[in-house]
Amino acid sequence: MTARPANAHQARLLKLLRDGGPNSRAQLGDQVELSRSKLAVEVDRLLGTGLVVADGLAASRGGRRSQNIRLNPGLRFLGVDIGATSVDVAVTNAELEVLGHLNQPMDVREGPVAVFEQVLDMAGKLKAAGLAEGFDGAGIGVPGPVRFPEGVPVAPPIMPGWDGFPVREVLSQELGCPIMVDNDVNLMAMGEQHAGVARSVADFLCVKIGTGIGCGIVVGGRVYRGTTGSAGDIGHIQAVPGGRPCACGNRGCLEAHFSGAALARDAVQAAQQGLSPELAARLETSGTLTAVDVAAAATAGDATALALIREGGTHVGQVLAGLVSFFNPALLVIGGGVTGLGHTLLAAVRTQIYRQSLPLATGNLPIVLGELGPTAGVTGAARLISDHLFSPA
Amino acid sequence: MTARPANAHQARLLKLLRDGGPNSRAQLGDQVELSRSKLAVEVDRLLGTGLVVADGLAASRGGRRSQNIRLNPGLRFLGVDIGATSVDVAVTNAELEVLGHLNQPMDVREGPVAVFEQVLDMAGKLKAAGLAEGFDGAGIGVPGPVRFPEGVPVAPPIMPGWDGFPVREVLSQELGCPIMVDNDVNLMAMGEQHAGVARSVADFLCVKIGTGIGCGIVVGGRVYRGTTGSAGDIGHIQAVPGGRPCACGNRGCLEAHFSGAALARDAVQAAQQGLSPELAARLETSGTLTAVDVAAAATAGDATALALIREGGTHVGQVLAGLVSFFNPALLVIGGGVTGLGHTLLAAVRTQIYRQSLPLATGNLPIVLGELGPTAGVTGAARLISDHLFSPA
Missing domain, CATH: 1.10.10.10 (Winged helix-like DNA-binding domain superfamily/Winged helix DNA-binding domain)
Incomplete structure (x- = not known):
């Protein structure tokens, strides 16, 4: 096209x-x-x-x-959502319906060359399955800030080797179609806006809690990216004054106290300290723990796992309470890998926000889990490229 | 008109x-x-x-x-900026040049009827001085959240008697011209955008530190007011976990730790405790202290006054650091009555933000004092009504 x-x-x-x-x-x-x-x-x-x-x-x-x-029912968009530990690739039609969707584990730290090889391989599989002959455009999400006009990641903390890599240019050549690149959190917000819980909402926040933590900001129906593309980068807002040391050099950052990575560390520590037989058993079986293990332990009624989730939700709520007062959104969506923690997490977040924000900002504020799960990012990616292609050149 | x-x-x-x-x-x-x-x-x-x-x-x-x-050089707008303790009224031409400007002390707690009597009296004086025969429109700022479409203050914490008062309707009848009403902080942002330090800046924050504290948010050149008109209401964001009790019922709110009112309380306490001969002398002379006294004492080199300002600036900086990470503005403006505290305050705010926000958000972020002083609000008020009148009906 x-x-x-x-x-x-x-x-x-x-x-x-x-x-x-x-x-x-x-x-x-x-x-x-x-x-x-x-x-x-x-x-x-x-x-x-x-x-x-x-x-x-x-x-x-x-x-x-x-x-x-x-x-045109023959139009095909490719939606790519690169996370810290896995990648999602999907084909959509021009109405952004997902026709096929693949997910594979992957470490973003392997760098752009290895990751894109995998993305192209997955796109090839979707083509081979007869879902597309070629792509009319592709949207790419990466787990870090992006200089949006150029489609280039900038200073991505968890992505060594990606800083300044010309994602847009390289993938555009490989795929032979126009490309747009954005932060994965913004794409999740766009996905929930297009087909999920935020349909028809003009001003909302969409918090993604995965390996890290970030926030998509939508103003008047459009993603707000900030002056240098780092808007919504809330993982290093101070949640606990004088708290845990963070990789960024400060102390008490939200991400140091709660994120997929922090939760996994806390779970391993609790297991090793004998605080949770459930987590200890899982650690012994698999040699490591992730947020998924904590979720499973919590579902099984493990008190330590539940306490970790509640404490994490309280920290998230502390930071979000301030942002709710500041931004006065119509809706707050919580999504990302850690939403496997579900309603325990949501309840803690809600309690803290309702306690700490002004009634005028929370009076009619729904705080809800995202609806689309892993489809949110790839749908948002397809929407990103369609927004570009469906605008005057 | x-x-x-x-x-x-x-x-x-x-x-x-x-x-x-x-x-x-x-x-x-x-x-x-x-x-x-x-x-x-x-x-x-x-x-x-x-x-x-x-x-x-x-x-x-x-x-x-x-x-x-x-x-048309005969067009006249009235700009009204109602603060907690004083009111500014100005006449502008259609290019928003201030032709005449009056300021009077006034207590917003006297309620809308008394305050508007005074506003109309001041407007009458400006007319009597030959600056206007009548007004083609008026913009009104009030120190609290406003339901913008209707021009009605909502749940204004420092303004008993104003909740739900039909400001727009009543003043429109009294003045015989169209009226728009907004939060005073938004008007300050619009004023600095029109004629001050934020000219030509699309995305910026404008923090007003007066009796209370609030933040104007400008996105893509337009004021962002939030879903219920309370966006930028940052005075009750938690600055100090478990900190001072606040009038809102929570503890540690920014306003409880630093604002014109908090600073005056702290100054009185310091004077009474014998920590500052300078403040004690001023307290004895006038029976009360305000931010102006603290500013004067600081200028005279009083260590306690300087420490109060620095500590306040640090609290403001702590909250703003999170908002800078979140919003990634192109510019941060500090204004309002407390800017009499000037560069001591600004230095403390800057230090805290640069220390605590991510480099990507602060790398090119100017943090500056507003340029217009008391003219910002009335200029913003004139701009507000002109935006309305210069739009298709």
């Missing part, structure tokens, strides 16, 4: 068809401020680009039956 | 003339995406409304000399 919309009207029509699915010319006309004749011209031009196709006639609304229009 | 722009093009032209001053048709054409003939039509229509007037011929750019256009 090389065609792009020629103007803002066409861009709007493409996004309406993406978000609302097939639609009649008459119904599209109800949603845009265009005269009937102008609308007809723009739709005809879009049909000419091949981005949209005619799809039969709509049911009559009283007069002549209107033509149905939809995005 | 009843005319409003008929469309987005006219609105854009009005704002260009407001922010850039008189301009030739040719130069305006360089700044908007309109054909020459379309531009001529829109300018002629604006001339017809009386919102803009012709103003002679511009210097030649090689061909025929272009007509100069400016906003």
Whole structure:
């Protein structure tokens, strides 16, 4: 696909068809401020680009039956969500429905060359399964800050070897299609906005608790990335004055007290100190512990595991309470790998926020788990590239 | 003035003339995406409304000399900035230049009826001085959260009697012109954006430290008010876990540890404990102390006053460090009454933020004092109403 919309009207029509699915010319006309004749011209031009196709006639609304229009069903986007310890790759159609989705363990510290080899291999498998012949565009999420206009990771703390790597340029050549790159947390927010719990919400926060911790910020329906692309980087906000030393050189950072990595460390320590038979047994079996083990132990009623999750949720809530007062969001979404900890975590976060933020900011504030799980990131990635391609060049 | 722009093009032209001053048709054409003939039509229509007037011929750019256009020099806006302990009222022209400005002490706790009587009296004085015959619109700032669409204060903690008072409706009748109401901190941000230190900055924070403490948030050049109008309400973010009891019922809130009110309390205590001869002398003379006394004592080299300011700045910096990591602003402005404390305060705030935020967020972050002082709020108020009037109805 090389065609792009020629103007803002066409861009709007493409996004309406993406978000609302097939639609009649008459119904599209109800949603845009265009005269009937102008609308007809723009739709005809879009049909000419091949981005949209005619799809039969709509049911009559009283007069002549209107033509149905939809995005070209042959369009394919690739959504890639690179986490610290695994990678998700999915194929979507232009309406961002996930047609196929692969997940594989992977260590982001192996560096961009090794990781992209794996991504290309996974994309190849999705193609071989008949889900796509090629890709019209791809969105890529990486677990660190990104200089958005250039698609380049900057100073990513958990990603040695990625600093300044031209992700956009390299993958665009390898895949032969346009690429957009963003922080994984922003993509999760966009995914939940497109197809998850944040549909139709204009101003919200989406906190991802995985190996690290970050926050997607959506203002007026658009991701806010900050001046240097590091907005939402909340893992190093101070949660505990004079608290644990953090890899960043400060003490008491949120990530040092709660994240997938911190929780795993705490769990190993608790197991070794004999505080939890459940965790000790799991440590002996597998030689290591992760957040998944803590979740399982908590589900089995292990008091230490439950206490670790509650304490972590309280730290997260302490930091988020301040951000809720500051940002006054309409919705707060909690997602990421650690949401396996589920409602115990959510309850602790909620309690702390409701206790510590002003009633005016929390009065109507839903605090909920994300709905899409691992699909959020890849859906957000597809949305990122579609936002780009469905905008005037 | 009843005319409003008929469309987005006219609105854009009005704002260009407001922010850039008189301009030739040719130069305006360089700044908007309109054909020459379309531009001529829109300018002629604006001339017809009386919102803009012709103003002679511009210097030649090689061909025929272009007509100069400016906003009607007879337009008058009223800017009102109601603080906790004083009120500022100013008259501006349509380019938001302050033509006259009055300040009077006033206690916001006297309630809206008494305060507006005083505001109307001050507006009358400005009229009597020949600065305005009437007002084409007025912007009003109040020291608390505002339900923006309706122009009604909500649950204002320091403003008993104001909750739900229909400020917009009542003042609109009294003044006989359109009114917009906003939080005083947002207006300060808009003032610094229009004519102060934040000109041309898209994403910035503007922290006002007065009797209380609050933060204006500007995203993409527009004030972000949050879902219920309480965005930027940072006075009750926890600065000191388990710290001082706060009027809101929690402990350790920023406002309990540093604000004009907290600083005055601390100063009185220090004077009474014999820690500061300078403050003790001032307390004996006037029977009370304010931030102004602390500033004067600090200027005179009083160690206790300096320590109070530094400690306060550190608390402010602790909270702002987290918000800088979260929001990644291009600029952080510190303003409000307490800026009389000047560079001692600023240095403490800066030190804490640079120490505690990530380098990616602080690398290019200027942290500066506001430039406009008491003019910021009234200028922002005039800008608020002009944004409203210079938008399509």
